[in-house]
Amino acid sequence: MTLPKQLQGLRIPVVGAPLFIISNPKLVIAQCTSGVVGAMPALNARPAEQLDEWLAEITETLAAWDRQHPDRPAAPYAINQIVHKSNDRLEHDMQVCAKYKVPVVITSLGARTDVNDAVHAWGGIVLHDIINNFFAKKAVEKGADGLIAVAAGAGGHAGVKSPFALIQEIREWFDGPLLLSGSISTGGGVLAAQAMGADLAYIGSAFIATDEARASDAYKQAIVEGTSDDIVYSSLFTGVHGNYLKASIKNAGLDPDNLPESDPTKMNFGGGEGSKKAWKDIWGCGQGIAAVKAVVPTAALIDRLATEYGQARARVGA
Ligand SMILES: Cc1cc2nc3c(=O)[nH]c(=O)nc-3n(C[C@H](O)[C@H](O)[C@H](O)COP(=O)(O)O)c2cc1C
Numbered sequence: 514m515t516l517p518k519q520l521q522g523l524r525i526p527v528v529g530a531p532l533f534i535i536s537n538p539k540l541v542i543a544q545c546t547s548g549v550v551g552a553m554p555a556l557n558a559r560p561a562e563q564l565d566e567w568l569a570e571i572t573e574t575l576a577a578w579d580r581q582h583p584d585r586p587a588a589p590y591a592i593n594q595i596v597h598k599s600n601d602r603l604e605h606d607m608q609v610c611a612k613y614k615v616p617v618v619i620t621s622l623g624a625r626t627d628v629n630d631a632v633h634a635w636g637g638i639v640l641h642d643i644i645n646n647f648f649a650k651k652a653v654e655k656g657a658d659g660l661i662a663v664a665a666g667a668g669g670h671a672g673v674k675s676p677f678a679l680i681q682e683i684r685e686w687f688d689g690p691l692l693l694s695g696s697i698s699t700g701g702g703v704l705a706a707q708a709m710g711a712d713l714a715y716i717g718s719a720f721i722a723t724d725e726a727r728a729s730d731a732y733k734q735a736i737v738e739g740t741s742d743d744i745v746y747s748s749l750f751t752g753v754h755g756n757y758l759k760a761s762i763k764n765a766g767l768d769p770d771n772l773p774e775s776d777p778t779k780m781n782f783g784g785g786e787g788s789k790k791a792w793k794d795i796w797g798c799g800q801g802i803a804a805v806k807a808v809v810p811t812a813a814l815i816d817r818l819a820t821e822y823g824q825a826r827a828r829v830g831a
Pocket residue numbers: 530531532533534535554593620621642663666667668669670694695696697715716717718719796797798799800801
């Protein structure tokens with residue numbers, strides 16, 4: 514199956530994953546003008562009215578870029594909607610997305626036919642993130658155009674499946690757009706995702722250590738210095754299992770190696786400040802950060818990925 518036009522013609526097959534609190538218009542614009550899809554959670558705009566301003570800024574800046582660089586137009590952008598019942602902003606945020614005809618909507622934590630229909634009505638596509646084959650089937654049944662397989666080792670909420678198992682199971686029945694996420698932070702990793710059957714790589718944590726990311730210097734530095742040994746998988750902070758930097762858990766006065774369990778009733782993704790506080794103090798992060806050696810401009814990170822991707826293709830081809 515050919516990819517929808519929104520995912521074609523990228524410099525490298527990469528989508529910058531949405532990062533709660535951290536993604537902002539500057540990061541999205543830098544990702545898109547560097548040739549990969551940039552993404553941001555709608556909930557990062559606070560108060561809710563700010564979403565309109567942010568989408569205006571992204572739309573106008575990318576259009577201006579295209580006028581000035583007709584030979585290398587910007588990649589499309591994506592907005593992430595948390596489709597969970599606790600997200601009391603969903604209706605408002607969807608209306609703003611409709612106004613700007615957002616090209617790609619990424620839905621998380623529940624697939625909904627009405628959301629998919631609304632995006633299709635304005636000509637957008639929906640990518641839904643899942644952690645297993647069961648949820649993948651449900652998402653496609655409800656009208657998602659593509660899937661994001663969130664494998665073990667991904668930053669933020671993550672599953673426990675090997676990417677090899679997950680991609681293989683989904684590819685047995687789904688020939689639509691398939692993205693892979695979890696610890697990808699090199700161009701070789703991007704090519705590996707394609708080799709195992711995904712169309713694109715979905716990269717989050719590596720973008721935290723960029724100039725544009727809205728994260729503290731201490732957080733960015735912890736990613737530069739960290740490796741997979743510095744990551745812990747826990748459900749304590751949001752009610753859903755995810756990967757976090759141990760250092761931030763120690764800073765909060767907890768023992769990262771002895772954390773109590775929580776459960777999904779604790780999930781809360783709304784306009785309130787509760788979930789925001791948890792993510793500000795406890796730093797979400799995937800296992801793939803050893804490849805991140807410095808805080809750099811987003812354009813430089815994408816240059817590195819593109820160079821490595823070319824080298825990996827040459828190496829495998831040879
Ligand atoms: C700090 C942080 C915040 C995240 N916030 C969101 C979010 O708001 N919505 C979402 O769909 N995924 C979120 N994710 C998950 C990413 O979109 C993506 O699946 C993940 O970062 C990919 O794995 P990687 O970090 O190993 O590259 C977050 C991840 C991190 C690290």
